[in-house]
Amino acid sequence: xxxxxxxxxxxxxxxxxxxxxxxxxxxxxxxxxxxxxxxxxxxxxxxxxxxxxxxxxxxxxxxxxxxxxxxxxxxxxxxxxxxxxxxxxxxxxxxxxxxxxxxxxxxxxxxxxxxxxxxxxxxxxxxxxxxxxxxxxxxxxxxxxxxxxxxxxxxxxxxxxxxxxxxxxxxxxxxxxxxxxxxxxxxxxxxxxxxxxxxxxxxxxxxxxxxxxxxxxxxxxxxxxxxxxxxxxxxxxxxxxxxxxxxxxxxxxxxxxxxxxxxxxxxxxxxxxxxxxxxxxxxxxxxxxxxxxxxxxxxxx
Numbered sequence: 001x002x003x004x005x006x007x008x009x010x011x012x013x014x015x016x017x018x019x020x021x022x023x024x025x026x027x028x029x030x031x032x033x034x035x036x037x038x039x040x041x042x043x044x045x046x047x048x049x050x051x052x053x054x055x056x057x058x059x060x061x062x063x064x065x066x067x068x069x070x071x072x073x074x075x076x077x078x079x080x081x082x083x084x085x086x087x088x089x090x091x092x093x094x095x096x097x098x099x100x101x102x103x104x105x106x107x108x109x110x111x112x113x114x115x116x117x118x119x120x121x122x123x124x125x126x127x128x129x130x131x132x133x134x135x136x137x138x139x140x141x142x143x144x145x146x147x148x149x150x151x152x153x154x155x156x157x158x159x160x161x162x163x164x165x166x167x168x169x170x171x172x173x174x175x176x177x178x179x180x181x182x183x184x185x186x187x188x189x190x191x192x193x194x195x196x197x198x199x200x201x202x203x204x205x206x207x208x209x210x211x212x213x214x215x216x217x218x219x220x221x222x223x224x225x226x227x228x229x230x231x232x233x234x235x236x237x238x239x240x241x242x243x244x245x246x247x248x249x250x251x252x253x254x255x256x257x258x259x260x261x262x263x264x265x266x267x268x269x270x271x272x273x274x275x276x277x278x279x280x281x282x283x284x285x286x287x288x289x290x291x292x293x294x295x296x297x298x299x300x301x
Contacts, residue, residue, distance in 0.1 A: 002143040003251040006031035009085040013065050014092030016043030018199030022243035028056040039064045065092045065118030075125035084133035090122035091147040097224025100160035115165035134186035143188040146173045150195045153267045158224045195260035196231045223297050
């Protein structure tokens with residue numbers, strides 16, 4: 001458990017907006033030193049200004065979590081400045097939609113580069129550092145929080161690339177938990193699986209690197225984007241509430257963190273499909289009108 005945070009260090013990726021911004025605000029309120037990463041220049045500068053004005057110590061880095069050398073250089077700078085971080089939020093993420101075969105290879109590389117490899121880089125950079133700190137001090141405690149999604153436990157149609165990336169984050173997190181449990185009791189792991197929460201995830205397409213990306217927008221991608229925008233922006237649970245729940249879970253040593261526990265009914269159905277070797281259940285079973293609308297739009301393209 002990691003509950004006494006005053007004077008300790010938190011690393012937060014995707015800190016310029018959404019969950020990352022709220023993680024940073026809560027960490028600052030708890031007196032933590034902040035390492036803030038984001039690929040967006042202006043949002044990062046704004047949060048740095050906000051938190052510094054509140055008295056927080058902040059070390060900002062403008063970079064993409066998909067950039068392994070940049071992440072490694074950042075981690076070395078953090079270690080030189082403040083030593084091993086106590087809290088690591090591998091949070092940066094991007095969203096995409098569309099039929100699985102219509103996504104370009106550049107889209108696959110972009111989404112997996114941020115959503116999966118960004119987490120891989122965070123683990124690769126900081127976990128060895130945290131283990132060294134734990135070995136040198138039996139009272140040292142640390143925790144890693146990886147942001148996945150309910151799409152890492154389910155497989156909603158027309159958003160396959162995103163689903164794949166988030167399932168991988170859940171698997172990585174579970175594996176990290178098991179691996180760490182073999183060698184230490186001083187470092188915990190959690191995986192955050194939010195459902196539809198109003199954040200900037202639905203507009204992350206603006207952050208795509210332009211070189212090599214297919215600019216053609218298919219009907220399925222356009223329809224999927226519109227559905228994602230509506231679902232995300234209509235969410236009633238806020239990013240601030242999810243951040244509060246996350247800090248509570250870290251303090252209690254909880255592994256799975258949910259923003260919408262009611263969505264677990266669909267996860268149970270999926271698990272039963274697997275155990276009983278059933279064909280995957282219709283995700284629109286309780287909303288047939290949505291299935292009909294989506295199917296009609298895709299078939300008319």
